[in-house]
Amino acid sequence: MERKSIDQIKRRKPSGAAVIRPELTKALFRALFEEWAQCGYGAVSLERVAARAGAGKAAIYRRWPSKLEFVCEAIQRVGxxxxxxxxxxxxxxxxxxxxxxxxxxxxxxxxxxxxxxxxxxxxxxxxxxxxxxxxxxxxxxxxxxxxxxxxxxxxxxxxxxxxxxxxxxxxxxxxxxxxxxxxxxxxxxxxxxxxxxxxxxxx
Missing domain, CATH: 1.10.357.10 (Tetracycline Repressor, domain 2)
Structure with a gap:
């Protein structure tokens, strides 16, 4: 069997945990604020936020362990x-x-x-x-x-x-x-x- 070259190994795409994409994070913040403005904080749905951003709910939980932490970081960044x-x-x-x-x-x-x-x-x-x-x-x-x-x-x-x-x-x-x-x-x-x-x- 032919041994793979070092260059081939370097070019291999990373596996395992998904890469956190900054542009998706920004889209999630925007979607959160749109949802918040429409529904109020108490009725914010993470499923709907993710859908607005064109992502799955898992994209939120890869970044923040809870709705509250998601909201707090969004407030801090924008404020x-x-x-x-x-x-x-x-x-x-x-x-x-x-x-x-x-x-x-x-x-x-x-x-x-x-x-x-x-x-x-x-x-x-x-x-x-x-x-x-x-x-x-x-x-x-x-x-x-x-x-x-x-x-x-x-x-x-x-x-x-x-x-x-x-x-x-x-x-x-x-x-x-x-x-x-x-x-x-x-x-x-x-x-x-x-x-x-x-x-x-x-x-």
Missing amino acids: LTLSDFDDHGSLGADINAYLRTTRAAFRHPLARKIIPDVVAERMRTPEIAVTLNSLAAARRAFGSRMLDRAIARKELQPALDRELALDLLISPLYMRMIVHSKNTAMAEIDRQAIAIEAAIKAC
């Missing part, structure tokens, strides 16, 4: 990309960029349906509350760096009430778009940015 915390040269410009990116996220039809349900679910599901608290801490850390830049530019006093300042960054836009379900034009974003900057400087 950190909803706002712009980059340096735009001034506190006012930083706030304006932050609001514009957040506005775009809040305008997404899935986000507008899911975010209120996530907030409600945190009261019922401790694991989701832990995930949201971790996400909030990470986002506030990014926001705190924005404040540090403003302090370094001497736009803010070092002794400002940092927690209040961080609350002010998001509260007006969240109330307008999520709580009251109102559209927010760019002119309104500009007005909010001016008002928030003034309020933070008074903290």
Whole structure:
């Protein structure tokens, strides 16, 4: 019998455990949010999520041992990309960029349906509350760096009430778009940015 060459062995496709494909993982997250927006968290079906993503239910369980862990990772991944915390040269410009990116996220039809349900679910599901608290801490850390830049530019006093300042960054836009379900034009974003900057400087 002819012995197989080393090159043939190297070309052999891997067997055993299925390879985790990033594009399918992304499709599963998207399908989860679509299902969540349509049904609410309590009625989310992993079978339907998998079908939406063009996969079998096993594709979910290869990645996450439970629906809860699937949901928590999805929230964590998406939540950190909803706002712009980059340096735009001034506190006012930083706030304006932050609001514009957040506005775009809040305008997404899935986000507008899911975010209120996530907030409600945190009261019922401790694991989701832990995930949201971790996400909030990470986002506030990014926001705190924005404040540090403003302090370094001497736009803010070092002794400002940092927690209040961080609350002010998001509260007006969240109330307008999520709580009251109102559209927010760019002119309104500009007005909010001016008002928030003034309020933070008074903290």
